[in-house]
Amino acid sequence: MPRALVLVLVLLCGCGPASSPTGPDASDPSSSTTTSEPSATETVTGTDTTPSTGTDSSTGTDTTGTDSTGTDTTDTDPSTGTTGTSTGTTTDTTGTTPAGLLANGGFESGASWWRPSGYTHHEWATTGDPIYESPGTFTAFEGRHALKLWGFYSGSVPNDSEHGLDLEGITPGDTHSVVAQVYQHPDDAMAGGNAAVLFLRFLDDSGAVLAEVTSSDVDGGTSAGVWHERSVVAEAPAGATRGQLGVRYHLSDWSDTGAVYVDDVRWTSTGTGAVSGERLLVWNDEFDGSELDETKWSRLVLPAFTYNSELQAYTASTDNADVRDGRLVITAREEADGSITSARLVTDGKGDWTYGRVEAMAQVPTTVGTWPAFWMLPSDWAYGGWPDSGEIDIMEHVGCDLDHVHQTVHTGAYNHLLGTQQGGSTYRNATATMHLYAVEWTAEELVFTVDGENIFTFENDGLGDSDTWPFDQRFHIILNLAFGGDWGGWCGVDRPGLPTEYVVDWVRVYQ
Ligand SMILES: [Ca+2]
Ligand SMILES: [Ca+2]
Numbered sequence: 001m002p003r004a005l006v007l008v009l010v011l012l013c014g015c016g017p018a019s020s021p022t023g024p025d026a027s028d029p030s031s032s033t034t035t036s037e038p039s040a041t042e043t044v045t046g047t048d049t050t051p052s053t054g055t056d057s058s059t060g061t062d063t064t065g066t067d068s069t070g071t072d073t074t075d076t077d078p079s080t081g082t083t084g085t086s087t088g089t090t091t092d093t094t095g096t097t098p099a100g101l102l103a104n105g106g107f108e109s110g111a112s113w114w115r116p117s118g119y120t121h122h123e124w125a126t127t128g129d130p131i132y133e134s135p136g137t138f139t140a141f142e143g144r145h146a147l148k149l150w151g152f153y154s155g156s157v158p159n160d161s162e163h164g165l166d167l168e169g170i171t172p173g174d175t176h177s178v179v180a181q182v183y184q185h186p187d188d189a190m191a192g193g194n195a196a197v198l199f200l201r202f203l204d205d206s207g208a209v210l211a212e213v214t215s216s217d218v219d220g221g222t223s224a225g226v227w228h229e230r231s232v233v234a235e236a237p238a239g240a241t242r243g244q245l246g247v248r249y250h251l252s253d254w255s256d257t258g259a260v261y262v263d264d265v266r267w268t269s270t271g272t273g274a275v276s277g278e279r280l281l282v283w284n285d286e287f288d289g290s291e292l293d294e295t296k297w298s299r300l301v302l303p304a305f306t307y308n309s310e311l312q313a314y315t316a317s318t319d320n321a322d323v324r325d326g327r328l329v330i331t332a333r334e335e336a337d338g339s340i341t342s343a344r345l346v347t348d349g350k351g352d353w354t355y356g357r358v359e360a361m362a363q364v365p366t367t368v369g370t371w372p373a374f375w376m377l378p379s380d381w382a383y384g385g386w387p388d389s390g391e392i393d394i395m396e397h398v399g400c401d402l403d404h405v406h407q408t409v410h411t412g413a414y415n416h417l418l419g420t421q422q423g424g425s426t427y428r429n430a431t432a433t434m435h436l437y438a439v440e441w442t443a444e445e446l447v448f449t450v451d452g453e454n455i456f457t458f459e460n461d462g463l464g465d466s467d468t469w470p471f472d473q474r475f476h477i478i479l480n481l482a483f484g485g486d487w488g489g490w491c492g493v494d495r496p497g498l499p500t501e502y503v504v505d506w507v508r509v510y511q
Pocket of ligand 2: 286287288326327504505506
């Protein structure tokens with residue numbers, strides 16, 4: 001059946017009180033436990049153990065770039081490019097893909113693509129959500145979210161509609177590529193003539209289309225239940241100043257059914273160009289290596305009780321911070337002599353930014369006494385010591401108050417010493433699975449989100465006073481796990497609950 005206006009609202013409820021956290025740490029958050037590897041967010045890491053069969057017959061990537069007439073002779077997936085130099089390729093996914101130049105290519109921050117005026121809908125699909133009219137559930141390629149496209153009753157058939165993004169500042173001669181993961185659920189696969197393709201096109205100043213290339217189809221003949229990779233590559237032709245990329249959904253007939261899911265869309269360019277309204281990835285650590293990348297992070301070594309009466313000493317040991325299975329694992333542990341050790345990693349001097357979107361996918365521990373945090377401090381302390389130069393707490397959690405995550409701002413005028421800190425909080429299953437914690441930082445405001453939902457906004461009052469807005473300077477990122485202390489230990493500490501882990505899948509900065 002066609003999708004009859006079935007707009008399922010998948011945005012998570014704002015179940016938590018938007019109150020300020022009590023007693024957050026002036027200059028140091030931190031934390032503790034966890035019993036096992038999180039499982040919910042990296043659903044396809046490593047190798048694809050259930051490759052599709054039958055429909056993706058091409059192998060590798062066609063890089064010849066010369067088939068401009070729609071006939072690709074180098075493999076069995078014909079390119080359908082209409083003009084210009086282009087190739088369309090199809091490969092099965094074999095693992096995780098790196099972040100591209102799109103700020104929200106994995107749709108973790110919502111379905112931000114433009115909607116068509118045609119006859120399909122899109123929505124934000126979330127891992128664990130039910131599939132339309134079936135008992136099945138959806139699992140994103142990476143992270144928790146993907147974009148879902150489907151047709152619905154309206155207008156006429158057949159028709160095509162497009163969902164995508166606008167590119168600006170294109171220079172002729174540059175090569176652009178778009179790679180995306182696409183999926184059909186076995187309980188709601190496309191049937192009949194319904195199909196979807198990835199597209200990339202170039203336009204001139206007047207809006208005339210100069211060139212377009214599309215990938216091979218995703219349709220009823222494409223195996224369901226498996227993520228497939230689709231890609232397009234094209235060179236911007238003479239006269240091109242802008243472009244568009246996205247997915248085109250073809251609704252064949254009202255009797256045709258199904259939906260397509262899109263995730264992990266990557267756009268790369270050899271030259272100029274930017275996505276209109278989107279930020280570009282300027283720094284990231286996916287923690288995909290075998291050890292911590294010390295060109296990006298420094299391990300701070302600090303004795304116990306340095307901040308907030310916290311019990312842990314921060315060490316440079318891999319026992320306390322290590323990279324494994326694609327994740328950063330910070331471990332708080334009790335040593336043989338009874339001391340507590342943990343780790344505090346900073347980008348200070350290696351990654352410092354003014355404005356941008358800063359986000360991390362992380363899972364916090366359950367052990368009482370733990371205090372994990374993902375936060376930012378000023379790199380230059382231009383307005384004086386804490387709190388006068390500001391603090392941006394993107395995520396804090398304490399084991400005394402499970403699954404209650406906090407996002408907070410401290411300044412000279414607003415800080416916890418005065419009881420005037422500004423913040424918000426929300427309840428998530430933060431100890432059970434990964435969530436996306438982010439701040440969108442501009443000259444006008446700091447917008448804090450969890451899983452793309454706005455939790456708290458702190459606005460620049462425009463008075464030009466650093467007491468209330470010190471956030472016009474460089475800040476760096478801190479990841480740490482404290483144990484005990486004024487906030488982490490307010491209900492006691494569970495030493496037998498150690499060791500315990502704070503796990504971070506990635507940290508990304510967009511500007
Ligand atoms: Ca995703
Ligand atoms: Ca990772």
